[in-house]
Amino acid sequence: MKLLHTADWHIGRTLNGYSLLDEQKYAFKQILKIAKDEKVDGIVIAGDIYDRAIPGTDAIMALNEMFKEINIDNKFPIYAISGNHDGAKRLNYGRDWMEFNNFHINTLLEEAFTPIETPDTQIFLLPFFDPMDARVYYQKQGMDEDKVKSIKNISDAMALVLADMYRIFDPNKKHLLVTHFAVSASADKEIELTSETTSKVGGLETLTASQFDKFDYVMLGHIHTRLASPNERIRYSGSPVKFNVKEAKTTYNKGVYIVDTEKEADKTDLREILPGTDLIVLNETWENLLDPEFYSKQPVRKDWFAITIKDFDRTKHVHTNVRAQLQDIYGTVVELDYENIEKKANESTSKNISQLSKEETVDEFFQSITGNQLSKDQKTIVDDIFLELERGE
Structure with missing residues (x-):
């Protein structure tokens, strides 16, 4: 068969x-x-x-x-x-x-x-x-x-x-x-x-x-x-x-x-x-992203882009519509993030909530309020609640 x-x-x-x-x-x-x-x-x-x-x-x-x-x-x-x-x-x-x-x-x-x-x-x-x-x-x-x-x-x-x-x-x-x-x-x-x-x-x-x-x-x-x-x-x-x-x-x-x-x-x-419209991940400085020599080598206006701007100083771009400027060059930008000195410092001392499961997020919140971790029974209750929500029955 x-x-x-x-x-x-x-x-x-x-x-x-x-x-x-x-x-x-x-x-x-x-x-x-x-x-x-x-x-x-x-x-x-x-x-x-x-x-x-x-x-x-x-x-x-x-x-x-x-x-x-x-x-x-x-x-x-x-x-x-x-x-x-x-x-x-x-x-x-x-x-x-x-x-x-x-x-x-x-x-x-x-x-x-x-x-x-x-x-x-x-x-x-x-x-x-x-x-x-x-x-x-x-x-x-x-x-x-x-x-x-x-x-x-x-x-x-x-x-x-x-x-x-x-x-x-x-x-x-x-x-x-x-x-x-x-x-x-x-x-x-x-x-x-x-x-x-x-x-x-x-x-x-x-x-x-x-x-x-x-x-x-x-x-x-x-x-x-x-x-x-x-x-x-x-x-x-x-x-x-x-x-x-x-x-x-x-x-x-x-x-x-x-x-x-x-x-x-x-x-x-x-x-x-093979993808029809691929998702391209870029992690570059603002200057590089706007450099024609760089973006001419990318599948601009064909594929989708997830862009992280490195070493980005927001104070220097308060009057800049960053997403609009990038989309004018690259086309569809489905995700835009910024990597700066402050963010790097925070990442070294705290967890990225996007990397946590739903249960871990609840546990982190519970610990921040009570100072204790969820008990085994409490974790079971949390599991059951998320299951019912996920299944939508």
Whole structure:
């Protein structure tokens, strides 16, 4: 069986107020062409299809057209799951009748225990879930109350879920898993959550690759860089579009993986996706940014720019519309920052709040007011609040 593995489309995403929809459509056209060229048996979308639980009308219309092109116009089966950004119940609408057209989408934990069966493969679609979802599910299954209460974190929950999946393995078939979690190579190795939240809310803490070792291949979503993949059999495709400046600083192109159950996975499985409008990061002095010899070498008025002005003295430019002057030269400037002596001093003595997770921000605020860190119970309450807000249910 041959599948195209992609994830984290985040349809409807914006970058500092600028819509990324055209860039997402451009990436989609490349994904569809790759699927045609490779003659795949289906397209896997491993979660975070939308950017938020209640997407805008333009995002809904765009995704609907993409699904139509994949599934109706080109007859490719779709194997999809919801991620932590998706509204699971909303995305679940119409699931039953979509299956008649080989459009398979799981958004609820209980759906994950019925694999998609092909002549030689079982495909398990495990959507994002949190420990509370697992406790509710297993309570309904008649599990002992004490054992239900013992499900404290996502690792506890995942152990039960995977054990139940392994019990229904057909020994005569290959076994594939599509899921949406942070998975590291080992318990002592952290992964770089490039562009995705560093939050541990709702079970986003890291799982380990060994938990999935009975699967022949695992197609992951959630981390936006394929470089976070634990190994060749358990891989992130990464997002098809750069979503922030941190991603723009990387030197590799986005892409998708071609998963062929008849061969061993390796680096040749990657198919690159090129940006339509790239995001260029510049960190230069004001004088250099205005120097024609410098900016003539940049893709001005073609790509987007995130600019940091080094050693900038605001007192010398009080009557200058800095952004307007830069946009007149470079075109779209989606992010503008200033690096000056005062800022450098502050950075050496304080944390950058943009680098903190939501929970860490609350903890920092709590400490500044009370002088104490949040207790374990308080952190659990904060996690639950952010989970409900994020899911938008």
